[in-house]
Amino acid sequence: MIRRWVATLLAGVCAGCHGSGPLLHPAHVLRPGNVSFGAGLSGDLIVAGATVAPLEAGASAGDPAATEGAARRKLSEITVSPGVAPWASARVGIDGGNEAGLTYTGRALRLDGRHAFPLGEAALSLGLGASALFAGAPSPSAGSIAAGSDVYGAGIDVPLLLGFRSDADLFALWFGPRLGLDLLSGEVRLPAGSATQGPLVDASGQHLRVGFVLxxxxxxxHVHVALEATATYHHAMGEIGGVPVALDQGTVAPGGGLTVTF
Incomplete structure (x- = not known):
């Protein structure tokens, strides 16, 4: 009974969680010993290269085109993963112009570190993040977690931010590129309309993303409100149920949160 309640809770928290969690921190790092905590929401909207369900595309169930379309859509779900997700973060300033952080975005737990180079009133921040990915949460539907998908992986990303801030840190602006690579594997269930619908099938994928953050x-x-938007190009390749698939998509991901610094 307890296990089923935990599985239900995990499925609810991760439902619709998207793949590109925001940074929501400026280019300037925290002062040594200072800590910040933040919470908010973010979304991810596909604006180019959208996939559709196979039957909606005019293919009949069992058609090879339907199977390939279903596999491509599933690849998008476990890599790009459009939707809405929570955002929660904790960060700490470290001597030498450094900062470390831990962030939860519904489908990922990200640990990162970064260094800020002072440029007069501005700062240039170079970071490196490593993420544990939970791309497909087990579903307790039909009384069995085997009724859902179960995909896990790991990823890295490198944000490079140029930023400015006002006196007393009343206002801050930052922008720059963010590159990332994810590797995933596990099992999924293909959506209705595919020839291989039924049991869980093996899935694997590689996901390259190139984005620009503002x-x-x-x-x-001690209290700030942060807003951020990231435009990202995604290239994903993988194999779903023995079917090799690849896709290219473009997304825009807005996000916002409230941070408290001590």
Whole structure:
């Protein structure tokens, strides 16, 4: 009974969680010993290269085109993963112009570190993040977790941010590229309309993403509100149920959160 309640809770938290969690921090790092905590939401909307369900595309169930379309859509779900997700983060300033952070985005747990180079009133931040990915949460539907998909993986990303901030940190602006690579594997169930619908099938994928981040933050003393948007190009390749598939998609991911610094 407890296991079933835990599985239900995990499925609810991760339902619709998307693949590109926001940074929501400026280019300037925290002062040594200072810590910040934040919480908010983010979304991911496909604006180019959208996939559709096989039957909606005019293919009949059992058609090879339907199977390939179903596999491509599933690859998009476990890599690009459009949708809405929670965002929660904790960060700490470290001597030498450094900072470390831990972020949860529904389908990923990201640990990162970064260094900021002072450029007069501006700062250039170079970071490296490593993520544990939970791309397909087990589903307790039909009384069995085998009724859902179960995909896990790991990823890295490198954000490079140039930023400016006002006196007393009342306002901050940052922008720059963010590159990432994810590797995933596990089992999925193909959607209705595919020839291989039924039991779980093996799935694997590689996901390359190239994005551009633009963010702003405003607040007073210890409390700030941050808004950020990332435009990203995604290239994913993989094999779903023995079917090799690849896709290219473009997304826009807005996000926002409230941070408290001590």
């Amino acid at each position: 963010g702003v933050r405003a607040g007073f003393r």
